[in-house]
Amino acid sequence: MPNMRKIAELAGVSIATVSRYINNNGYVSDEVREKIQKIIDEENYRPNELARSIFRKSSKTIGLMVPNISNPFFNQMALIIEKYANDKGYSIFLCNTEDNSDKEKKYIDILQSHRVAGIIIARSQCKEEYASLDIPIIAFENHISENIITVSTDNYEGGRIAFEHLYHSGCRNILHVKGPSAFEATQARYKGFFDAAKDTGLSIDTFEFETDFQVKMLEENMSDINKISTYDGIFVFNDIAASVIMKFLTTNHMDIPKDVQIIGFDNSFISQVLQPSLTTINQPVQEIGKKIIKLLIKLIENERVEVKDYIFKPELIKRETTK
């Protein structure tokens, strides 16, 4: 690809003029504009974003770390973040941490090397690694430190809503299928569910999944899942895990919601296509994604932003798996 010097040479103007035209920061006559653009088109010239980035000491790039881009919640979030970032002139580096702190550390290094303008970290498994970083950061779900903004749904409240719905639908023998303890969100859902149960005087059982979204969930947890058939109400920490539980129950001739009622979490697309369709707790993923990227870009552009938790309201989506 030609450089700016070459374009200037071919257009018969100075490099400064080409620079003014490309960066749109000074007068260039219409005639000269046309001449330069013609050469740019002919030579298929694209400004060197790397050179610009070195000059700015950061690049128009953002690092997006998610546990796993196959998880429907995180890929919906990524879609929204990428779209908005792109509109604002930023490109997104995709990083899958697999909830592994070593991988996350490695990505922090890589993103620093690329001089990203900012980092979004969903469900971080690191803390002190961010302390020395002089880059705007937004955390989703897991908190990192007091200086770093965290965005999340009110998962505690979501857990409470889930319990109250099962209880009011007549369930008295209730199980919570809980996500991994290292996730603040699934811990908070558990806590909210547990506290709401305590308020009614009911005790609940729990069963913990060791992984989040994995297709192999089905097989791995099958033997442990057996005792699940004895409950009349089950709150599962996310929709995918709920779909796995539902599959197990219907395969074992349990009727949902007659024999057992189920409620998931996330309101991901799968909840609509399951048969029966899944009652769930909505996380407003569109609003969450937009808030995250908007806050980050404000930080990058040195706008004033209040450092605090930004919390979104969960909402019951009543479908067919509860009465």
Next chain:
Amino acid sequence: MPNMRKIAELAGVSIATVSRYINNNGYVSDEVREKIQKIIDEENYRPNELARSIFRKSSKTIGLMVPNISNPFFNQMALIIEKYANDKGYSIFLCNTEDNSDKEKKYIDILQSHRVAGIIIARSQCKEEYASLDIPIIAFENHISENIITVSTDNYEGGRIAFEHLYHSGCRNILHVKGPSAFEATQARYKGFFDAAKDTGLSIDTFEFETDFQVKMLEENMSDINKISTYDGIFVFNDIAASVIMKFLTTNHMDIPKDVQIIGFDNSFISQVLQPSLTTINQPVQEIGKKIIKLLIKLIENERVEVKDYIFKPELIKRETTK
């Protein structure tokens, strides 16, 4: 962040020594290594990948364009590509084209500005835009030109397998729910299905979806879908669309597979959790993702690669929606 000069100063060695140590291209004594690493740790120094990239005239980055990262097939592919690329020292720019040629063109420009080392484009809606590009490219599904490698599943064969399975399972009144015509893959599935039907003397009906993966599919196509209940066998162009059709049929009290048999395409995770579980045609997404990124890195590193179509074998996965 400090630069290399600062590190050299603090370690009391020359910049050349620091450079030799960081780039691992020359002798540095153990004692000096230790001294430099100590300063690097203290100062939280990360080599400037942008500066290195300018020197190399390309960066250790790859542009990955997919229609929509929410589509389970593409996010599984992205996961594999990102993982392998990362192992090889490359970072991935994520771009969602929404099957929109204007968006794709814009991303081509952006990726060029970032001086990416290579581009992966899944289901391209552009052709001539790539002609002038002096960057290694791998296409998935939609062909771009004779000089550009295309990787795909044998979708024609997949369509044939789908028909033969429905036919041998006793279906005689068959519908194909077809994906958008702009997708080579869904066209080929249709063609294979159609040709296999012709071989048996059976004619089939078709119904075309205008979008690929959209959660709103369900509502949008509901009214048109009504006539679907008259068939005894349906081949749907992907698993998500199949799940939408299944939901419609079961809601309308049709028994699957007794009244109507269904076969999807992709073998995405959803096919396992549906009730009944979905018979489908497997695309080996792991192998496809690995092949794409391996070929691209070979091209980037100037290894010999044969420019041709790399085709993967589809496979019937028999589950519960067919007899």
